[in-house]
Amino acid sequence: MTRKIIIDRVTRVEGHGKVTIHLDDEGNVAQARFHVTQVRGFEKFCEGRLFWEMPVITARICGICPVSHHLASAKAGDAILGVEPPPTAKMLRRLIHMAQILQSHALHFFYLASPDLLFGMDADPAKRNIMGIIAEMPEIAKKGIKIRAFGQKIIEMLGDKRVHPNAAIPGGMNKTFSPNKRDEILSQVDDVIADCRFAVDLIKDYCAQHGEEVTSFASFSTSYLGLVDNNGNVEYYDGKLRLKDSKGNVLENDVAPENYLSIIEERAEDWSYLKSPYYKKLGYPHGMYRVGPLGRLNVADGCSTPLANKEFRDFKKLGSNGIVQGSLYYHYARMIEMLNAAEEIKSLLQDELICSKEIWVSSSIINEEGIGVIEAPRGTLFHHYWVDKSGKIRKVNLIVATGNNNLAMNRAVYEVAKEFIKNGKVTEGILNRIEVAIRCYDPCLSCSTHALGHMPLEVTIYGPDGNILQVLRR
């Protein structure tokens, strides 16, 4: 017997995608795939532009994390110029970056993910959304708005605009930060830190109450990748790449970000527009690794700020050798990072140097290649440019966070499908759970294929002979 199931509308993710599930002769899951069905071509149409323009052009890749592209691009530009930006410029870049981690994590947790957690995965989708949270738990929704607005305000102060900032340029920043603005933000930051602690407690309690499900749901072994600082702490702006396996063994350490191609390769598959990066030495697909909040916390030894570090220690106890594998733990890790970002903002603002006027350094050098790497909210982001002698872009390679997680998202869908489809019987609740699994990764499909727009995700189930068996639609 042949059966196909399509889950249409995997909702509350950013961008386009669909899921297909193939069953074997016994009606069990043989294969499950998460297809990204949009293509955009940013890498191609940047060719011929000056590298100076790239921070502003590539910020348009995404409306949620434009700051990450903006900064990774400016860092690639620094490398082309062969310069290190002055300390104040780096602090301001860190500040705007932390502001974005804060707003992006808050948006995802409160507005996209919390309905699944607070109402339960089996709750009616009509209620399991942000309007449901607003109706029943308005105080939680308000905190989400408040944290996000605080991050957006900093982005606007430094970048003139709330969405696509104009702040960083190759060599530094294009404007200084006034003591007045600094004081305004500083006066609000303790409130925001308190709200972030509330969010950490919320997800911590959830994980404690749903221990078994959180530990087993879409849980599987992978390697993990992220940037760490000189002390091994989670690092978002600078640092070196570290890769650990699922048992906590360090596979790569202290890898300079510009040497990323020595550890990572990309594979293009005919079933998705999103490429699949993997760890070179383990090969494809065994070299699957995860990035983002869970990846960063799994590879690091600590967080740079006291409150986040305390939470980090508790979090690490959940895994063996400090490696936490369940996909739902992404939410927990994300909230620890949000707290870390708020504390980082406070500490940056308390340093007088942030208002210094030395924010840019010039150079007459134009190197032919520049690489900028940063930890975007969703994970490690690589911008790699090749330019001609006049600084015109010859070639661009972008590996975005969601791309890094492509293999893992496929695996998460497979794990859930395997659990909910047995002997050809599709259990109710599979649709909701596939959505929840994908949403853990907070995928930004617009970013990853550099594509525009939105479309609900669709899930199709195929029988062993390739015929469509079932289409699940909302």
Place this chain on the structure above:
Amino acid sequence: MGDDGVGFHVVKELAKEIKDENIDVKDTSADGLNLLELIIGYDKLIVIDAIVTEGEKVGRIYRLKPEDVCEPLRSVISSHHFNLTTTLEIGKRLFPEDIPKEITVFAVGIQEVSKVTEEMTVKVKEAIPRVMDLILEEISSG
């Protein structure tokens, strides 16, 4: 860009005309929560934007209420899906005291949205002084 940028041109001109310090004239491409954050704390809101229409209706000015502009509240499935009604509804429910009590939308009918150009078509360009007059009248009437 092109006719779709009519709101931007009107706002640019209005900023020159309006001297009242109780009135802020803002140009924004924000939607969703970004838009909500922008309008919180005001008593009255006037929105000026383009609206897609056809034929003779191009260049026509529509005075609307938010609920006339887009479909009512719907499930928010991604942050790309916050339409104006949803945005305002979130605002009303969470910050009932801080959301503008009176919201008016002035929309100029346009036909072409996908053409990349900085030039507006004649009918749309001609609507600019008319819509400015209507907005200024709206403001002076309180």
